[in-house]
Amino acid sequence: MKLYFICSDFFNYDKSIKKELERIGYDVELITDYSMGNLILYFQGIIKKKFENLDGDNIVFIIKGETLSKTALNNIFNKTKRVCIYQWDALKNNCNSKCLLKYSEFITSFDPVDTCKYKLRYKALFHQMESFNQHSDREKNVGASFIGTVHEDRLKQLIEIETYLKKEGVSFFFYKYYPSKLIFFLRKIIDTRLWGVNTKDVFFKPLEYSKYKEIIANSISVIDFPRKAQSGYTMRTIESLASNTKVITTAEYLEDKFVGINPDKLALAKMAIHRG
Incomplete structure (x- = not known):
């Protein structure tokens, strides 16, 4: 069965999901969702061409769908109702949420607050099993690490933490990423x-x-700064737990709303979280 999969290029997750869908029998066509600058117009052209042969027997699986225009969404739903839209970010962080919410009955979200507010289905986040579990028992030699996108107050907080770790003699690895140098300036x-x-x-x-x-895998602990707009736990959290790595997080919801995690790991998550 033909399945069109629309997803951004995010740490190889798009390719891993495609591989798993193919493993269970789907004929998958991966369409990369571009979200920067003039690539949006390029992406709209790709969508129009890719869906020329779309029909009611085909499935369309969309993750986030940040750059799908109103016209593109209408075109998809006019041809098939076999559509699944998954949000692995809070809708407040999706500039296309207004268009997407017109099809709310097709949306599943990782965010507990969004699911209640917009009456969406809930589905917990996930991680690449083969990528992280195989490293869960290795010796760890990095005291604390952070790898993620810089947003809101996160950068200054990280620099303050770096200063503290240096003072205390704790080894660390921080990779502070921003997708556009121009926009950052x-x-x-x-x-x-x-x-x-x-x-x-x-x-x-x-x-x-x-x-x-x-x-x-080499970190004793991973630092996690969820965006203020989201209540669902981050991909970083679940990947860290899968690697038997502690999570130091500013999230206040984890102990009460850590849903979708194996109960054996729930205790680990609670013990691993420190605030202060």
């Missing part, structure tokens, strides 16, 4: 939270996925 001008931040502290290319897995 513009934000530095208008966002007072970024004034005084050294651009050398930020990377503009994503860390290679193999390196990311290695760092998570």
Whole structure:
């Protein structure tokens, strides 16, 4: 059966999900969701061409769908109702949420607050089983690590933590990523939270996925700063727990709402979380 899979290129998850869908019998066509600058227009052209032969027997699986236009969504739903839209980010962080919510009966979300507010189905986040579990028993030699996108107040907080770890003599690895150098420089001008931040502290290319897995597996603890708009736990959290790595997080919901996790790991998660 033909399945069209629309997803951004996120730490190889798009390819891993495609591989798993193919393993269970689907004929999968992966369509990469571009979300930066003029690539959006390019993406709309791809969508129009890809779905020329879409019919009611086909399935369309969309993760986030941030750059799917109203026209593209209408085109999909006019041809098939076999559509699944999964949100692995809070809808407040999706600039296309207004268009997507018109099809709310087809949306599943990782975010407990969004599921209640918009009457969506809930589905917990996931991780690549083969990528992390195989490293869960290895010796760990990095005291604390952070690998993630810089947003809101996160950068200054991380720099403060780095200063503290250096003072205490704790080994660490921080990879502070921002997807666009131009937009980051513009934000530095208008966002007072970024004034005084050294651009050398930020990377503009994503860390290679193999390196990311290695760092998570080698870390005693991983630092987690969920975005304020989301209540669902981060991918970083579940990947860390799968690697038997502790999570130091600012999230306040985990102990009460850590849903979708194996009960054996729930205790580990509670013991691993420290606030302060």
